[in-house]
Amino acid sequence: MRRLIDRLAAGERLTEAEYAALVTGFTPELAQYAAALADDARKKIYGNRIFVRGLIEVGNRCKNDCYYCGIRRSNATVPRYCLTPEEILGCCAEGHALGFRTFVLQGGEGCLSLETVCGLVRRIKRDYPDCAVTLSLGEFPTEAYRAMREAGADRYLLRHETADPAHYRRLHPASMSFENRMRCLRDLKALGFQTGCGFMVGSPFQTPQSLAKDLKFIEGFQPEMCGIGPFLPQKDTPFGAYPGGSGELTCFLLSLLRLMHPHMLIPATTALGTVDPHGREKGILAGANVVMPNLSPTSERKKYALYDHKICTGDESAQCIACMRARMASIGFAVTVDRGDIIL
Secondary structure, three states, X not given: OHHXXXXXXXXXXXXXXXXXXXXHOOOHHHHHHHHHHHHHHXXXXXXXXXXXXXXXXXXXXXXXXXXXXXXXXXXXXXXXXXXXXXXXXXXXXXXXXXXXXXXXXXXOOOOOOHHHHHHHHHHHHHHOOXXXXXXXXXXXXXXXXXXXXXXXXXXXXXXXXXXXXXXXXXXXXXXXXXXXXXXXHHHHHHOOOEEEEOEEEOOOOOOHHHHHHHHXXXXXXXXXXXXXXXXXXXXXXXXXXXXXXXXHXXXXXXXXXXXXXXXOEOEXXXXXXXXXXXXXXXXXXXXXXXXXXXXOOOOOHXXXXXXXXXXXXOXXXXXXXXXXXXXXXXXXXXXEOOOOOOOO
């Protein structure tokens, strides 16, 4: 197995079967070996810098009904909200004062109209020309993505969730299409967005072969960003009784992603910090180089409940950036709040 990891670190492409072998052959010792190589690869490009993004969860209204998601349309137990443009701009003002130079607008699909999104992007880029704007608002037609790009959006995050079409169909209702998700990602790349994808680790019905397809897809697609995190159940969804994913396996896969594409921007996700109190630190040590503290109004954070027990106070809060700096410094890294663009 180490030989496969050495080949990955040397810039070789692996077959899908070889990626599956790495997943099935996962051990703590193998993960430690991969993490050391990934850490070295990341430091050669980014040094010990960790980029921080200001996350604004703009609303939890969603037209989709994904079986794993706590804000799915059919979940009648979640109190819904959608921030006004003024509230979103207020979050940006607070974030800019705190030093943030990237804002991530994330929300349920259909929560904000295209006109509102484009207006917000233009306003943010006008008021804060030194900042990058990242959108994570789901699937849109090609022309809608084009309008967002022309308004000034720099990046777009759209997790593909699984690159296995059969697995995708078991995670989503028939109204959602694997082919359309992939079309969206291709569109985003073609339009010049810094494009991010990603997947869950340990989602229901996932196999090592499914994860191998994810790794092979990312190898070929070459996104600028890739976010992965352990699956965490939400009690009011069809998958509420399923076990959560492994933080250890997630970190191992983070290392493989770093070795596959050393320049990629890879977050240590909130889900990783939820499954393990030291999860984000472990993710950074495994090769991640981004964290996304929350700039959303504190009154709304618990309502954006994608999964149960999501951390909503403490170091994930943008207001506690000093705490985040201390935690990263304790493992030898320095938080930087500049735009944090990919270095190629």
